[in-house]
């Protein structure tokens with residue numbers, strides 16, 4: 490069965506919030522596309538030295554090295570196949586993304602289009618914080634793999 494991202498009924502396709510506006514949103518929009526490189530070292534360069542990253546159902550990473558390491562760890566068990574950012578908006582450097590990430594678990598080969606609310610803080614062209622909110626149980630049941638060890 491092929492899994493893909495399908496635009497949800499609540500997608501405001503023609504709305505200004507469906508496209509990035511301003512440098513911070515442009516940066517986050519491009520970063521979300523860059524995720525599909527699954528290249529932790531390359532993605533790590535987008536972060537400030539003092540950055541944090543957390544998939545909210547799991548522990549956080551603090552500092553660019555730890556963020557890069559967390560991404561590298563994720564990419565040993567999953568591939569980010571596609572990212573669709575349906576809505577993006579921001580104020581004062583805090584960017585909200587309403588997305589679906591198409592994720593494949595490497596051990597099982599199972600994929601899921603996971604709805605995610607991503608909160609990204611940007612300062613001087615670098616990401617200082619990235620927090621993704623999603624249903625971990627929905628992910629684990631769909632791909633038949635636990636992220637909790």
Ligand SMILES: O[C@@H]1CCC[C@H]1O
Nearest residue numbers: 524544563569590621
């Ligand atoms: O797509 C990324 C990796 C796992 C969930 C989200 O943060």
